[in-house]
Amino acid sequence: MTEWDIRKLRILRTLDERGTVTAAAETLRMTPSAVSQQLSNLSRQLGVPLLEADGRRVRLTGAARLVLRHAEEVFAQLERADAELAGYLRGETGTVRVAAFPTAVTALVVPAVLRLRAEHPGLDIRVREAEAAEAYELLSAGRADLALSLAAQAPTVRDPAFTLVPLLADPLDVALPADHPRASAEGLRLADLAGEPWIFGGSGPWSRITLTACEAAGFVPEQAHSAAGWTAILAMVEAGMGVALVPRMAAAGRRRGVAMRVLAEDQPRRHVLAALRRGAEAAPGTARVLAALRAAARDSETAAPAR
Numbered sequence: 001m002t003e004w005d006i007r008k009l010r011i012l013r014t015l016d017e018r019g020t021v022t023a024a025a026e027t028l029r030m031t032p033s034a035v036s037q038q039l040s041n042l043s044r045q046l047g048v049p050l051l052e053a054d055g056r057r058v059r060l061t062g063a064a065r066l067v068l069r070h071a072e073e074v075f076a077q078l079e080r081a082d083a084e085l086a087g088y089l090r091g092e093t094g095t096v097r098v099a100a101f102p103t104a105v106t107a108l109v110v111p112a113v114l115r116l117r118a119e120h121p122g123l124d125i126r127v128r129e130a131e132a133a134e135a136y137e138l139l140s141a142g143r144a145d146l147a148l149s150l151a152a153q154a155p156t157v158r159d160p161a162f163t164l165v166p167l168l169a170d171p172l173d174v175a176l177p178a179d180h181p182r183a184s185a186e187g188l189r190l191a192d193l194a195g196e197p198w199i200f201g202g203s204g205p206w207s208r209i210t211l212t213a214c215e216a217a218g219f220v221p222e223q224a225h226s227a228a229g230w231t232a233i234l235a236m237v238e239a240g241m242g243v244a245l246v247p248r249m250a251a252a253g254r255r256r257g258v259a260m261r262v263l264a265e266d267q268p269r270r271h272v273l274a275a276l277r278r279g280a281e282a283a284p285g286t287a288r289v290l291a292a293l294r295a296a297a298r299d300s301e302t303a304a305p306a307r
Contacts, residue, residue, distance in 0.1 A: 006078070008042035009071045011035060012050065016060055016068060093122040094285040099135035100127070100148035103230065104272060107249035107300055108148065108167065112292035123285055132205075136162075139275060145286050148293075151271035152205040163281055165290065168272040168297040172213065172245045174261045175237045183259040190217035190263060197224030197242035199233050205270075210245050213268035234258050249300065272297070 015024040015035070025032045043050045048063040060068070088094045100109050105127060113125045130138060132153035138144035140161065148167070155162055174193065176183045182192060190213060198221035200210040206228070214221040224242045227233045230250040237244055238257035247270055251260050274293055280286055 003045045004071075004074070005042060005045060006074070008038050008045075009067070009074070011038050012042065012060075012064060013068060013071065013075070015039070016064075020057055089284060092120050092284075092288075093124075095124040095126060096146065096285045096289045097126045097128065097138075097144045098146045098148070098289065099130040099138045099144040100146075101131055101135070101150070102129055103247060103250040104148040105129050108272070108293055108296045111296040111299065112289065115292045115295060116288065120288060123288060125289060136275065139277060142277075145276065145280060145283070146289060146293075147275045148272065149275065150205050151273050152208065154273055154275060161278060162275045163278050165274045165276070165281075165294075166271065167274055167293060168249075168300060169269045170247045170249050170272055170300075171262070172209070172247055172268045172270065173251060174263060175234060175244045175246045175251075176259045176261060177237055177240045177243075178257045178259050179240075180243070180259065183261070187264040188261050189265060190214060190268075191219065193243055194219035194221075197222055199223075199225045199227060199236050199242040199244040201228045202226040209268065209270055213245060216268070217266065 011024065011028060011030075014027055015021065018024045018027055021032045021035050024030075025035045028035065030038075039050055046063075046067065048067075049061050050064040050067070051058040052061050098109055109127055113127070116123055116125060128138065128144065130144075130147075132147075132149040135144065135147035135149055136155065139147040151166075154164055174188065174190070182188055185192070194214075194217075198210070198214075200221070200223060201207045202223075210221065225236055227236065230246065233244050233246070234255050236242060238255045245268065246260065249272075274290060276286065276290070281290065
């Protein structure tokens with residue numbers, strides 16, 4: 001394959017623009033002999049004559065014109081590459097991959113993407129819904145740049161592989177059937193629901209969160225039904241099958257037959273955080289996405305509580 005030397009091609013283009021070797025040398029801050037030598041080297045590399053005598057001057061050959069026609073496309077592409085690289089270094093272009101659990105996708109990631117789309121349209125955000133175990137595997141393997149999880153599911157803060165960034169303390173509200181006697185009661189406490197059938201996951205962090213909150217309120221909840229998805233849990237609440245603790249981030253999809261009540265005291269919370277490979281927080285694009293996630297978390301915290 002022919003060797004194309006970008007620097008020498010620029011010299012050839014300058015000669016074409018300026019008309020003489022002397023003028024080209026002045027523009028390039030080179031000596032005329034150095035310009036001639038570089039163009040002779042380029043001619044040998046390409047295997048075609050580039051200059052021909054024209055009286056006391058030289059002119060470009062037909063082969064040189066053909067070379068320049070293609071070189072102009074190369075120069076234009078390099079200009080685009082320079083512009084894109086500059087944007088990347090400012091965090092305005094490039095791709096950032098985010099892995100997050102389902103409710104975080106809805107409540108945090110999507111609002112962050114919308115914000116970034118308006119402020120930095122050249123930044124490409126790729127989202128993958130993933131529970132914690134998969135999200136951290138993707139992060140470790142370099143197939144995700146940010147992972148969102150509950151703090152209870154995150155690696156230890158002493159893990160040298162990751163930087164953990166707190167995002168949100170998500171309150172847990174009580175989901176009751178709309179016709180439940182306590183659906184409109186003032187000052188509702190978890191202890192008031194000690195005798196109710198409860199709906200929560202059979203294992204994992206959500207089971208632990210519900211059990212821990214109820215035990216802190218002085219009782220062990222009777223698990224009448226088990227479900228992992230909020231759609232299923234809220235459907236069972238609506239049907240009068242039990243009550244449930246529901247994170248406020250997930251309550252946006254609640255059903256009409258469900259009353260969401262804010263606890264009067266000792267409100268449990270689940271903590272949401274972002275994880276990055278250690279050192280990756282300095283990457284401009286990743287830093288912009290993290291800032292947008294923080295802004296979405298602040299907006300979520302100041303939003304009106306579920307009713």
